[in-house]
Amino acid sequence: MTGGPADRPQPPYFAVIFTSVRRTGGDDEYQATARRMYDLASRQPGFLGFETARDPGGLGISVSYWDSREAIERWKADVEHREAQRRGRNDWYERYRVRVCRVEREHGGPPLSHIS
Amino acid sequence: MTGGPADRPQPPYFAVIFTSVRRTGGDDEYQATARRMYDLASRQPGFLGFETARDPGGLGISVSYWDSREAIERWKADVEHREAQRRGRNDWYERYRVRVCRVEREHGGPPLSHIS
Secondary structure, three states: OOOOOOOOOOOOEEEEEEEEEEOOOOHHHHHHHHHHHHHHHHOOOOEEEEEEEEOOOOEEEEEEEEOOHHHHHHHHHOHHHHHHHHHHHHHHEEEEEEEEEEEEEEEEOOOOOOOO | OOOOOOOOOOOOEEEEEEEEEEOOOOHHHHHHHHHHHHHHHHOOOOEEEEEEEEOOOOEEEEEEEEOOHHHHHHHHHOHHHHHHHHHHHHHHEEEEEEEEEEEEEEEEOOOOOOOO
16 A cells, blocks of 8 residues: 555546544554555546555545546445545544645656556 | 644645655755755745655655645745755655645545644
8 A cells, every 4th residue: 555656647637635643543443444445446447546654653644546526426435435434534533634636737756656 | 844634724725745755864954954844835925734744664745735826836936945856856855746736625524723
């Protein structure tokens, strides 16, 4: 689930920025669910890539990339994903924020390897 | 520079997603520059907030939030920031990617504290 920055095709495309602060405890179940959600998301139509980072004991930022708003809506509505969202709200996150964005342009250094 | 997720006014607004993999070494100078850039950025017109997370030894994701594309362009062109960007490309980052986004909608849990 971790790796280098995701290298994507040309904009425009879409991104979901998920920022969160974890509660303490429940780590094993959380990690297993996070892996499962990555596996599921990466098989969804329109999935382009995923990046995640968490400061030890602090803020976590995960960004998923998609080819359309509709792909984001479909993934949000996935039954197993909805159950994970519910667990996140109730058990795993002290607080979180979800932002849906349109990526308008990008630049960077040498070509980066794909994560997905 | 770290803290909870940034709570922002209503969309639309703009975000810069900066993902990077650090080279090893140069940590003190890098940290001092990162702090200085946060101080400078947070005093720019149009700055709304900042979030950052880095997996130990791995991927880092920083997101800054702005009220317009023009504010992002002005900050990108700041002389001291340009020098930091040059150092980043040459010395600090093995690879990186910058994505400029329009935040179209957001949701989350209870109100979050501001970082800035």
